[in-house]
Amino acid sequence: MEKSKKTPDSLNSAGAPVEPVAPAPEKPKKNSLMLVGVALLVLGLAGSLLIYRNNHKAAPGNTAKTSPAPSQVAAVKTADAQVSLASAGFMPASLRLKTGSQVTWTNTDTVGWILSSSQLPDMDSDAINPKDSYSFTFDKAGTYIISTTTASSTPVTNTMTITVTD
Numbered sequence: 145m146e147k148s149k150k151t152p153d154s155l156n157s158a159g160a161p162v163e164p165v166a167p168a169p170e171k172p173k174k175n176s177l178m179l180v181g182v183a184l185l186v187l188g189l190a191g192s193l194l195i196y197r198n199n200h201k202a203a204p205g206n207t208a209k210t211s212p213a214p215s216q217v218a219a220v221k222t223a224d225a226q227v228s229l230a231s232a233g234f235m236p237a238s239l240r241l242k243t244g245s246q247v248t249w250t251n252t253d254t255v256g257w258i259l260s261s262s263q264l265p266d267m268d269s270d271a272i273n274p275k276d277s278y279s280f281t282f283d284k285a286g287t288y289i290i291s292t293t294t295a296s297s298t299p300v301t302n303t304m305t306i307t308v309t310d
């Protein structure tokens with residue numbers, strides 16, 4: 145059996161063998177890191193611009209926001225909903241409900257109002273006097289336009305949309 149010779153490079157100062165050490169991995173160059181940082185910044189700005197544009201779209205020729213104010217739209221509900229009737233319109237102006245939900249309109253105005261919908265002939269109300277209410281249960285899915293007209297000599301008409309899903 146032959147002993148392998150140790151070269152001076154493989155022995156330490158005490159003459160003991162030294163295991164070879166793997167070279168240290170290269171450090172990324174500063175230019176590479178800067179390039180990655182700039183790319184991430186550009187992507188972040190582009191994403192922010194897209195989100196801003198989607199949230200601020202306006203109809204052609206219209207500079208106002210097209211989405212209704214949060215207080216004007218009620219979320220999907222499985223329970224009943226309350227709507228206020230006044231000369232300023234319905235509050236909220238739009239509802240999303242599940243079938244079987246009941247909507248109660250309460251007159252908060254000083255004049256009487258009459259509710260109707262061409263899609264729901266059974267829904268027509270008599271005059272709803274100030275502080276009185278009228279309720280209707282939506283049994284079928286669909287989108288309904290509800291109109292209200294004052295029961296006074298000066299007619300005023302308002303509309304609202306109710307979307308009912310199964």
